[in-house]
Amino acid sequence: xxxxxxFEELTQQMLKKFLEKxxxxxxxxxxxxxxxxxxxxxSTERLxxxxxxxxxxxxxxxxxxxxxxxxxxxxTDWEVIEKAYEMWKFDFFELKRHELNPDxxxxxxxxxxxxxxxxxxxxxxxxxxIAARIEKIxxxxxxxxxxxxxxxxxxxxTEIAIETAQNMSGLFQFILASTEGKVPDQIYQxxxxxxxxxxxxxxxxxxWLQGLLQKSKEEWAIGREKFEKLLKLRExxxxxxxIYQLGLKYLKELKAEREKLAQQIxxxxxxxxxxxxxxSHAPKTFEEALTFTRKTMEEARRFVQEKNIATVYPEDVLLxxxxxxxxxxxxxxxxxxxxxxxDKPQIGIYIVTRPKDPxxxxxxxxxxxxxxxxxHEAFPGHFLQGAISNRGSFIRLLAEGTETVEGxxxxxxxxxxxKGFITDLETRFIxxxxxxxxxxxxxxxVKLSKGEMSFDEAVEMxxxxxxxxxxxxxxxxxxxxxxPGYPLSYLLGKHLILNLKEEIKQKxxxxxxxxxxxxxxxxxxxxxxxxxxxxxxxxMSKT
Ligand SMILES: [Zn+2]
Numbered sequence: 417x418x419x420x421x422x423f424e425e426l427t428q429q430m431l432k433k434f435l436e437k438x439x440x441x442x443x444x445x446x447x448x449x450x451x452x453x454x455x456x457x458x459s460t461e462r463l464x465x466x467x468x469x470x471x472x473x474x475x476x477x478x479x480x481x482x483x484x485x486x487x488x489x490x491x492t493d494w495e496v497i498e499k500a501y502e503m504w505k506f507d508f509f510e511l512k513r514h515e516l517n518p519d520x521x522x523x524x525x526x527x528x529x530x531x532x533x534x535x536x537x538x539x540x541x542x543x544x545x546i547a548a549r550i551e552k553i554x555x556x557x558x559x560x561x562x563x564x565x566x567x568x569x570x571x572x573x574t575e576i577a578i579e580t581a582q583n584m585s586g587l588f589q590f591i592l593a594s595t596e597g598k599v600p601d602q603i604y605q606x607x608x609x610x611x612x613x614x615x616x617x618x619x620x621x622x623x624w625l626q627g628l629l630q631k632s633k634e635e636w637a638i639g640r641e642k643f644e645k646l647l648k649l650r651e652x653x654x655x656x657x658x659i660y661q662l663g664l665k666y667l668k669e670l671k672a673e674r675e676k677l678a679q680q681i682x683x684x685x686x687x688x689x690x691x692x693x694x695x696s697h698a699p700k701t702f703e704e705a706l707t708f709t710r711k712t713m714e715e716a717r718r719f720v721q722e723k724n725i726a727t728v729y730p731e732d733v734l735l736x737x738x739x740x741x742x743x744x745x746x747x748x749x750x751x752x753x754x755x756x757x758x759d760k761p762q763i764g765i766y767i768v769t770r771p772k773d774p775x776x777x778x779x780x781x782x783x784x785x786x787x788x789x790x791x792h793e794a795f796p797g798h799f800l801q802g803a804i805s806n807r808g809s810f811i812r813l814l815a816e817g818t819e820t821v822e823g824x825x826x827x828x829x830x831x832x833x834x835k836g837f838i839t840d841l842e843t844r845f846i847x848x849x850x851x852x853x854x855x856x857x858x859x860x861x862v863k864l865s866k867g868e869m870s871f872d873e874a875v876e877m878x879x880x881x882x883x884x885x886x887x888x889x890x891x892x893x894x895x896x897x898x899x900p901g902y903p904l905s906y907l908l909g910k911h912l913i914l915n916l917k918e919e920i921k922q923k924x925x926x927x928x929x930x931x932x933x934x935x936x937x938x939x940x941x942x943x944x945x946x947x948x949x950x951x952x953x954x955x956m957s958k959t
Contacts, residue, residue, distance in 0.1 A: 419485035426480070427493070430473045431810065437465055440527050445810060446756025448536060452545035455524075455552040458559030463514055470501040488954055493811040495947065500814040503649055510642055515567035517898065518628055519577035520560045520621070521584050524553060532591055533740075533753060540599040543607055546591065550610035554617035561624055571632040572871075576894060578625045584618065594740070636897050637867035646901050651946035652819065652908065656862050659904060663858030666907060667881065670855060674848045681841050687883075694785075694842045698778030702738075702770045705781040709768060710736040712786055716795040719837050726796045726934040732762045732803040734794050739769040749780050752793050754802045757810055762803040766793060784843040788850070791832045796934065797825035805941035817944035818902055823909015824937055826854065830910075853882035854907035860893070865900035912945045913937065920952055 417425075435442040435451060442451035456462055477494060486494065507513065528549065531542050588611045596604060638646070643656055652659070678690045685693070699705040713734060721728050739747050747769050755762040771777055791797055801824050805812065829847050832838050838847075856878055863869035871893055878889035896903050921928045936955065940948055 419481050420487050420490055422481055423477070423486055423490045423493075426473070426476055427809075427811065430469065434466070434469055437462060437469070440523065443527060443531060444756065445813070446536065446758035448545070452531065452542075453548040455549055455556045458520065458556040458563075460514060460563050463508060467501075467504055467508060470497070470504060474498060474501060489809065492943075492947065492951065493809055496811050496815045496943070499649075499944075499947075500816075503816070506645065506649055510645070511638060512567075513898075515563050516570050516636075517573040517577070518560075518564055518569045518625060519573060519580055520557060521577070521580045524549075524556070525580065525584060525587055528587065528591070534756065536756070536759065539595065540603050543591075543595055543599050544603050547603070547607040547610045550588070550607070550614055553614055557617055557621045561621075564628060568631055568633045569628060570636040570897075571629065571634055572636055572894070572897060574625060574629050574632045578622060578629075581618065581622050581625060585615075588614070635867070638865055638900050640866045643862075643865045643900060650819075650901065651944055652912070653946065654908075656866060659858060659908060660862040662908065662911065663855050663862070663904070666855040666911075667852065667859065670848055670852045671881075674845065674852065677841060677845050677848060681845060690845060691883075694845060695778035695782050697784060697842065698782040702774070702777060702781070705777060705786070706736060706738060706768060708783065709766070709781075709786050709790065712790040713766070713794040716790045716832070716837065719832070719835070720796045720800070723835050724931050725831070725835060726800065726931060726938055727804070728795065728800065729762075729804070732764075732800070734764045734766060734799045736766045736768065739767040744769050750789070750793075752798055754799070755806065757806050757813060759806075762806060764799045764803065766799075784840065784846050787838060787843050788829060788846050791828050791837065792825045796832075796938070797828045801825070801938045801941040804938045808939065808942070812940070812942040815942045815944060815947070817942055817947070818905040819909030819912060820937065820943060820945055820948060821909075821941055822906040823911075823913050823945070824941065826851075826906050826910040827913045849883070851907065853878075853884070854910075856882045857896075857903035858907055861896060861901065861903040864893070864896055871897070909945070916945060916949060916952070919949075920956070923956060 435445075435447065438456050439451035439454035440456055442448070457465075474497060477497070483491065483494060528546055531546050531549075536542075592607060592611060595607070599607075640656070647654070647656060647659070654662070674687065678685065678687055682690050682693055699708050713736060717728060717734075720726055739750070747767065750766065750768045753765045753767065755764050768781070771779070771781075793799060798821070801821065829838075829850070833844065833847070838844065860869065860874045860877060864871075864874055874893045874896065875886065875889045878884045878892060879886055884892065892903075917933055920933060932955075936951060937948060940951055943951070
């Protein structure tokens with residue numbers, strides 16, 4: 417058997433084994449039967465087992481396949497597997513979030529949420545599977561609690577876990593209320609019973625969490641040493657200090673630019689007044705805003721094709737819909753629901769939430785924000801990149817190149833201005849302001865992760881520099897504490913993509929084509945930039 421065939425075969429075997437132990441991951445991939453009816457083991461043992469599987473996978477690859485005989489795609493896949501394994505070991509043995517963060521419902525809620533919202537099967541089938549999973553939650557929680565027998569969890573995260581657990585009933589009530597009469601009685605009864613039976617287990621779990629607070633610890637920062645190691649593992653090519661300096665530099669430049677722009681848009685007016693003016697350029701009704709969003713995303717799609725910016729497949733569809741009422745409390749503004757890896761065709765849904773007070777329509781749904789959002793979320797941003805990257809092997813999903821995903825969408829904003837899709841100063845103002853927010857994220861992420869900035873200082877900086885409300889800033893910082901190295905990915909990713917572009921341009925000279933550059937990034941959206949660079953080198957050596 418040739419090496420590529422063998423690689424495929426081994427990969428399929430591993431995937432099957434892995435999904436048996438991690439049925440939640442299968443649902444995310446878009447593989448539903450029989451996985452949608454199952455939950456993973458909640459204890460630490462499954463995480464160890466996952467590590468063992470990855471180790472075994474690599475061992476078998478090394479023993480049975482000569483790497484040099486593989487095609488380029490498989491060579492890349494192999495590298496992804498090895499890198500993912502290193503990252504998982506770091507997560508498990510050094511960050512130890514599985515025994516510091518007692519939130520079980522983030523995962524469970526997220527899982528049920530996508531089963532309910534993604535329209536991959538008839539509602540009754542999805543509800544039946546949701547009921548089956550809810551039936552298994554008490555056992556999962558029992559196993560989950562065993563993780564914390566000998567550990568001191570983080571106090572802040574324990575408090576968040578309590579809130580999440582308390583909000584779960586709300587999610588179940590939503591699902592019950594919005595499916596009544598829409599699925600066969602028998603299935604509705606199964607769901608009702610599952611939710612009822614869960615109540616004592618949920619109560620017990622919340623009491624356990626409250627007890628856990630007593631033995632929790634204040635400190636959540638991973639500290640300088642581990643943060644530096646994390647950056648190395650991600651091969652970002654910069655130390656935390658260099659990234660921090662970059663954030664400061666961007667912040668300073670961008671603020672000056674915003675100031676200048678404000679004076680061009682409305683001479684003599686303050687930043688706040690310019691915002692007010694921009695927000696007043698808005699559709700009259702929510703329905704009009706929805707229609708305008710649809711139209712603008714369609715325009716962006718055509719523009720990307722006509723100007724040869726990137727390849728667009730006609731079968732990839734992005735719908736724009738109002739957020740269903742039951743989801744509105746968890747999605748205050750808008751969200752992009754990406755198609756799963758194995759979904760065919762690739763249909764995404766961009767849902768937009770109707771503001772509670774119609775007077776607030778212009779805050780997020782003014783003409784300028786919608787235009788920038790269409791570029792960032794749809795074309796050529798997240799949707800285009802995600803749908804095309806989904807055509808690659810599932811192994812790529814293990815790569816977690818967040819700087820490529822968020823960096824790309826952010827890069828697109830400026831690109832579409834250079835190409836002439838965005839021409840007005842007001843949309844530019846919105847873009848600059850978003851960049852300021854991203855620059856603050858860099859600064860705050862580095863400082864928080866290293867333990868050099870307090871929670872309150874981070875909130876204060878987001879409010880002061882990026883103009884976030886206190887409430888939004890608190891929500892942001894809570895998330896940052898749990899995802900060290902993630903918030904810095906947006907602006908740093910864009911920065912690295914721009915550097916890479918310069919590098920490739922230099923090397924290719926007049927052979928350089930922007931569409932080639934973009935298509936390569938779009939098709940490899942899950943890879944970190946360091947691996948993208950290698951893909952470019954391979955492609956260039958062929959021409
Ligand atoms: Zn984004």
